[in-house]
Amino acid sequence: TAWGGAQVSPAGREPLARGGGGGEILFGLSAVRNVGDGVAMQIKSGRAEGPFVDFHDFCERVDVTALNKRTVESLIKAGGFDSMGHPRRGLLAVFEQIIEQALKRRRERDLGTMNLFEQDGPPGAATVFDERVAIPDLEFEKRQRLALEKEMLGLYVSEHPLMGARRALARLAECTIGEFCEMDDGALRNVAGIVTSVQRKYTKRGDLMATFVFEDLSGAVEAMVFPKTMLTVGSRLLDDAIAVVKGRLDKREDTPKLIVMDLTVPELFGDSGPPVRIQVRAGMFDETRVARLKELLLAHPGDCPVFVHLAGRDSETVLRLDDEFNCDGSGGLCAELRVAFGADSVK
Numbered sequence: 001t002a003w004g005g006a007q008v009s010p011a012g013r014e015p016l017a018r019g020g021g022g023g024e025i026l027f028g029l030s031a032v033r034n035v036g037d038g039v040a041m042q043i044k045s046g047r048a049e050g051p052f053v054d055f056h057d058f059c060e061r062v063d064v065t066a067l068n069k070r071t072v073e074s075l076i077k078a079g080g081f082d083s084m085g086h087p088r089r090g091l092l093a094v095f096e097q098i099i100e101q102a103l104k105r106r107r108e109r110d111l112g113t114m115n116l117f118e119q120d121g122p123p124g125a126a127t128v129f130d131e132r133v134a135i136p137d138l139e140f141e142k143r144q145r146l147a148l149e150k151e152m153l154g155l156y157v158s159e160h161p162l163m164g165a166r167r168a169l170a171r172l173a174e175c176t177i178g179e180f181c182e183m184d185d186g187a188l189r190n191v192a193g194i195v196t197s198v199q200r201k202y203t204k205r206g207d208l209m210a211t212f213v214f215e216d217l218s219g220a221v222e223a224m225v226f227p228k229t230m231l232t233v234g235s236r237l238l239d240d241a242i243a244v245v246k247g248r249l250d251k252r253e254d255t256p257k258l259i260v261m262d263l264t265v266p267e268l269f270g271d272s273g274p275p276v277r278i279q280v281r282a283g284m285f286d287e288t289r290v291a292r293l294k295e296l297l298l299a300h301p302g303d304c305p306v307f308v309h310l311a312g313r314d315s316e317t318v319l320r321l322d323d324e325f326n327c328d329g330s331g332g333l334c335a336e337l338r339v340a341f342g343a344d345s346v347k
Helices: 037-046 055-061 069-078 088-110 142-153 163-170 177-181 227-236 287-299 331-341
Strands: 188-202 208-216 219-225 242-250 257-264 276-281 301-304 306-311 316-320
Touching: 055 088, 069 088, 069 142, 088 142, 163 188, 163 242, 177 188, 177 208, 177 219, 208 227, 219 227, 219 242, 227 257, 276 331, 287 301, 287 331
Parallel strands: 219 257, 276 306
Antiparallel strands: 188 208, 188 242, 208 219, 242 257, 306 316
């Protein structure tokens, strides 16, 4: 999807020129949702003179049929303009204005109308008075960015949502999904992963049930939620939710299935552990107590981030300590912290 790199065939299925093996993923343009072979052809023709400099240059050079707003929106969500340095959320906020501005300029040039604020030059060249719409430096948080990417491409390309939470999920699961699917029929385990492709349906009796694909970094399995379980977990069953499922393995058919018995959505902190929160009165947090806190945390290293809540008279200040003070969150550490800062000081 990086158009500044390898070219793409008219149908968007084969690269016309491969890069130098830099690890890039080549994804056909026509496979992006709302983008067809015709648009892929127009994009290829537009970049015949060289890679696009930026989104403004793209709008100036491709055929107007490739500037369909729904198509361009899909390409932005898929990450097609990432190599030009544009953040997806920022570009989505202004792309319609940029397209309208570009189409207006092109109509004026076709009519021979001169714009005082333009100067002759190659595509992407600087102007004396730059009237182009600025693209805000805004980006989606990772989960939303990847959800939109998968919606447009059918799979995660730039990253997998679970990449930053492997250790955290490992603490919540008894095995991976790949290991679970190798077990005997009827095995009951807790497995952790991401919920995708949720489909809700009604039984012949009119009861609501659901199916979804549950996957982690080791594999995926089709999951089934029967009506009785649906009553308790239905509100938590959402696409792209990272969840822990307690389920039974059903291998009576050729393809293993996960029969969901319970589903919870844990609070995750990436690959770190749950945070340790220390509450103290601001006036009591003197140099002696700061030194004692540092001593205790360095003596119990781990992956749990530490937050210090300084309670004032009318407000509270929360400090996130540097990663070098991440601790193991053990009962022994918490006991020592309570001795140093008070019985109710540790969460």
